[in-house]
Amino acid sequence: MVNLWTETLLLIHRYLTDGVLLRESLSNPDLKQYSVIILDEAHERSLNTYVAHFDLLFGCSDILLGLMKRLIKDRASDLKVLITSATLDGLKVSRFFSGCPVLNIPGTLFPVEKLYSTERPTNYIESALRTSIDIHVKEPPGDILIFMTGKDDIDKMVSKLEERIQNLEEGSCMDALVLPLHGSLPPELQASNYCIFDFAPCTLPSKRCYFAMHLMGFVIDCGYVKQRQYNPSSGMYSLDVVQISRVQADQRAGRAGRTRPGKCYRLYPISLYQKEFLEATIPEIQRSSLAGSVLYLKSLNLPDINILKFDFLDPPSRKMKL
Structure with missing residues (x-):
């Protein structure tokens, strides 16, 4: 009988921050070595944060969300992406990913x-x-x-x-x-x-x-x-x-x-x-310099990416010049 825990461990190949994955994608933009990616703590919405998956655990940034959307279109048959969060607007993310299904897992908290x-x-x-x-x-x-x-x-x-x-x-x-x-x-x-x-x-x-x-x-x-x-x-x-x-x-x-x-x-x-409190924290992409993001996207050298029209979940303001 196969030990379920051992079998599960065999599925978990790598644990990475999103920054490491973004650097990895410079040499391998299609990330062919991964078949399942889980982006955890997606509500953090930072330019470089933390994340989780079966083949991979890394961080969830807005750039990464945009790149995942591109990969899903190019690798629809052999790539699965799961995005998990306790507070992120699931319907908004679903619309961003062309109507992907939303699963709500209730948690038990004491009053x-x-x-x-x-x-x-x-x-x-x-x-x-x-x-x-x-x-x-x-x-x-x-x-x-x-x-x-x-x-x-x-x-x-x-x-x-x-x-x-x-x-x-x-x-x-x-x-x-x-x-x-x-x-x-x-x-x-x-x-x-x-x-x-x-x-x-x-x-x-x-x-x-x-x-x-x-x-x-x-x-x-x-x-x-x-x-x-x-x-x-x-x-x-x-x-x-x-x-x-x-x-x-x-x-x-x-x-x-x-x-x-x-x-x-x-x-x-x-x-x-x-x-007076905002409903949610302003994403870092909307309160940061775009210089690093632009240089990274340019370094990918992908013909199908228009930097000025890159698909962000929340596009940065045009006032956030370099």
């Missing part, structure tokens, strides 16, 4: 209670500190995930929260372990701090506070994210703190309901969420 601030705080770091202390003191056991905008904010929060917890009256609450989670951590700290994913009984304190930029009982959402923006007038990039979208807010809240009923503390009023 999440969303608690809004009465007004937007002038200092979201201070507001997040107060909220985390309130949860720590008043709520039953459960880990806390706090979304911040980047490493600097996370470092400030870790230092201040540790200090405030130490200054609480003895016996007023349980101990807490405060852990940062971000890509700049040394590998050994990343490995130890990612015990966030270990749900087995452990001897750690009964509350753990995690700080992340992007499976908890409690989530604190500051409502902001750092986003790279390109200014076509100056020809320069900036890294700005901007409001998240409703899709991002809902993704953050969902992390409180993965393993148990949870609560999401949103540090902004519900009116702001409903009236």
Whole structure:
């Protein structure tokens, strides 16, 4: 009897980022070595991100989506492409790929209670500190995930929260372990701090506070994210703190309901969420310089690709000059 797990592993030949696949396509534009490609996390919509498939796992960029559309036309008989996402507009993607079928796979989440601030705080770091202390003191056991905008904010929060917890009256609450989670951590700290994913009984304190930029009982959402923006007038990039979208807010809240009923503390009023937050994040292709994209498409040297009319899911603005 063939072991199903072994058989499945034989199907998984390569795991790549989309950047690696895009470079590979420079020498092999038809990607004949692959018969099944799964683009995972497609809602990220970045110029270079992360992805998954049977023959291949790589990232999902808007350029890659356009190239997949071309390949499907040229290799309709021997190529299958699957695009997976928790939040991407399936009907929009279906129209882009000439009416391809859409499969909805329901997921089971526990209920999440969303608690809004009465007004937007002038200092979201201070507001997040107060909220985390309130949860720590008043709520039953459960880990806390706090979304911040980047490493600097996370470092400030870790230092201040540790200090405030130490200054609480003895016996007023349980101990807490405060852990940062971000890509700049040394590998050994990343490995130890990612015990966030270990749900087995452990001897750690009964509350753990995690700080992340992007499976908890409690989530604190500051409502902001750092986003790279390109200014076509100056020809320069900036890294700005901007409001998240409703899709991002809902993704953050969902992390409180993965393993148990949870609560999401949103540090902004519900009116702001409903009236001012964008429905979805602006794709990176619409807020970036097009120089790299144009050079890559030109390097493919494919006679059937018109760079000025390349088929993007969301075409970039003509104002985004090189």
